[in-house]
Amino acid sequence: MTELPFEQVRTLLAVVDEGTFEAAAEALHVTPSAVSQRIKTLEQRTGRVLLMRTKPVRPTESGQVVLRFARQLATLEGEVWAELGIAGRPGPARLPIAVNADSLATWFLPALARVPRDPPVCFDLYREDEAHTAALLREGQVMAAVTSAAQPVAGCLVRPLGLARYLPVAAPRFAARHLSDGPLERSLPEAPVIVFDRRDELQDRFVRTLTSGRTGAARYRHHVPSSEGFCDAVAAGLGWGLVPEPQARPLLRSGALVEPAPGRKMDVPLYWQQWKLDVPALALAAETIAAAAAGSLYPPQ
Amino acid sequence: MTELPFEQVRTLLAVVDEGTFEAAAEALHVTPSAVSQRIKTLEQRTGRVLLMRTKPVRPTESGQVVLRFARQLATLEGEVWAELGIAGRPGPARLPIAVNADSLATWFLPALARVPRDPPVCFDLYREDEAHTAALLREGQVMAAVTSAAQPVAGCLVRPLGLARYLPVAAPRFAARHLSDGPLERSLPEAPVIVFDRRDELQDRFVRTLTSGRTGAARYRHHVPSSEGFCDAVAAGLGWGLVPEPQARPLLRSGALVEPAPGRKMDVPLYWQQWKLDVPALALAAETIAAAAAGSLYPPQ
Structure with missing residues (x-):
């Protein structure tokens, strides 16, 4: 993975986030044919089709793996800026987390309020949809999930939270x-x-x-x-x-x-699934949320 | 539209609802190649591509129009069975409605509880996602929607409900x-x-x-x-x-x-959008919901 060219990986991320090659080209200030060329090169390099050319475009299973890498890369870059205390930093750290609807309506938000927010962190919650949570984790759209799925998603750690x-x-x-x-x-x-x-x-x-x-x-x-x-x-x-x-x-x-x-x-039974990646803000949130879950849910069997 | 062959239209509906040609074939008790053939014939007849061959398959814009027709057809058939009092009727009437999240959390459910349920009716609610509600209405997945979108969706009537x-x-x-x-x-x-x-x-x-x-x-x-x-x-x-x-x-x-x-x-401002179709259960729900909205929301400007 370390030999994936970052520029092409970032282009893939832009195409998926923006939905079309044209919109990605605009966001990246390049021509659509440059975008198209980078994706083709990345696909040749990985030997896999990474995008379904639908409207909006959608990542294939292989594309999801490269996307997770792209998002983890962006997160690590953010950490570097934060640790260096560089003024041009793009804003507070972002913690995207998927949560099942019943947890969101009961114990999760009081738990989240206890997560230290200094340095500043923005919680970016996705209401879990069983069918999509695995895909959200796999392509790195979320860093973590509160889910009833016990099976670890590729590239993720899983730990039991308790029984709802x-x-x-x-x-x-x-x-x-x-x-x-x-x-x-x-x-x-x-x-x-x-x-x-x-x-x-x-x-x-x-x-x-x-x-x-x-x-x-x-x-x-x-x-x-x-x-x-x-x-x-x-x-x-x-x-x-x-x-x-x-x-x-x-x-x-x-x-x-x-x-x-x-x-x-x-x-x-509910589980915490998260990226295998050492991000301090994520580790802090995971500990606080697991402790709160232990106080609100019944002990796992 | 009246000359669309019903069997092919129903096959299109099955393919979209089941997600794949194979699953549709199983549901319809025919071979996958029969399903494929019917879709091809329907596409030749309408002169349009109706399905994107993704996994799961997705309807094109033209496909959505034919789908709405298919669902309206199924609803009207249900009405016929109900009016004839035929025992083999497949179950209670289904009213699929999209509702924006804040209405669902405040005035909508008490309103829905007032809709007469004799003859029996099942409410099939979709939490509105602005981006998808238009598509849900267009392809007839829902018969009606409580939405902030004032612009009538193709094939729908719109009326103001009030101000939230x-x-x-x-x-x-x-x-x-x-x-x-x-x-x-x-x-x-x-x-x-x-x-x-x-x-x-x-x-x-x-x-x-x-x-x-x-x-x-x-x-x-x-x-x-x-x-x-x-x-x-x-x-x-x-x-x-x-x-x-x-x-x-x-x-x-x-x-x-x-x-x-x-x-x-x-x-x-919130609006009620619904199919232009005379379905008694829908008309009754629309009146009850509009009356409840008038009691809970501020008057439209």
Whole structure:
């Protein structure tokens, strides 16, 4: 990797960030054909196609590896400027981190507020989308992620943070209408359910556990892709759902929600994935966030 | 459009929804080469390339138009089954709607809970991403959207819903540290700011209004792409930001937030965009949501 020509690597980064060869050319103050030539040379050098020529262009798997290198390079350069105390430094350090929506809505921001911000650091959060987080890490768009994916992404370290607990809850009048007739194993699979998005399988997994696998996915599903919107939709009586314990507790106490299956819960393990790269600001954030997670989540098994 | 062969149109829909020709073939119980042949025929018939052969495949602009037609067709078919009261009906009506994050976190879900659900209807919400909402509407992935985009998307009707009000707020100790020294026109542009994501220009617009356009974008920015996470980040003292009035009011009352520029605000007009198609469930939802918006938002100018 050390023999990759930096100018071409930076050009690849500009093309992906700007979306087109033309926009990258403008950003780099060169002609589009110079951009095109540099990418071709880089592809010949690596022996791989690095970009899909779509609009906007998208990196191939090989392209993602080179991109991560480009972004790590830019971060290390920033560190050098900071350590040298050079005035022309382009601004505060940037820490791009992907976070799953429920963590973002519960324990993550109080944790982030505890990360020392001297020297100044900007947090650049991405709401984790399971499907994209691996790609964001792989191409170095984010330096780290709070994710339910245990498998380390190529080029990343992984450490367990703890278990996020979810409680099955419903509004009282919803429970009275849909869940009071006969055993829960029969009524719950037939009742309207709130799910986060198409990839959210937590509710279906809970139903399978409850019915020992005898039932398929609920037919009557609302999709509410927002952590607090999800909780609001349950409280508004649109359906039942598994709500993070920190959001559910106050509403259970006030009577806005009830537990149709008292004592039942689902625990989801969360992990911290980060670049294998010695960036002091990242190491400091990782320690603070892991300590806060230990205080907010249940211990990993 | 009426002479488009339905089988080929449905095949196009399956390919886009499943992501690959192979997965579509499996879903439709035909061979991949049959799928490929149908798409080719449809492209010859329309004289346009309809799909980019990426992984997953993506519709071209022309492909989006045919896709909207395909989804509208599927919806109308569903209506026919419902009206005929046919038992083999595939399930409750589906209402896919895109909603901007701040509406989803404030007035939208209580509004949605008021939409009559007899006959049964499933709400399939997409968190609006300005950049994608137009495409979602254009290709018919959603039937309607709550959006700040006033320009009607091709094939859609637009109506104003009202003005969402945002208040510039900060945590008390943040204001004391960053905003108490000299006039706000000088201190605010230098202070750390929370912005939703890269496309969020609300804070920058507020600073330009405050300084009569003399200042550029803040250098010290945190990106927090979650409506409640945004409010939490401001309350945690990470930066100042413009928070929706319904979220800001209780925190201002409790003293968790202060207004560095009392009386200042930003109003963002919101619109309802929907298919030009007579679907009763959609019409009912549109009326209920518009009425609720009129009760929660400020009147449009």
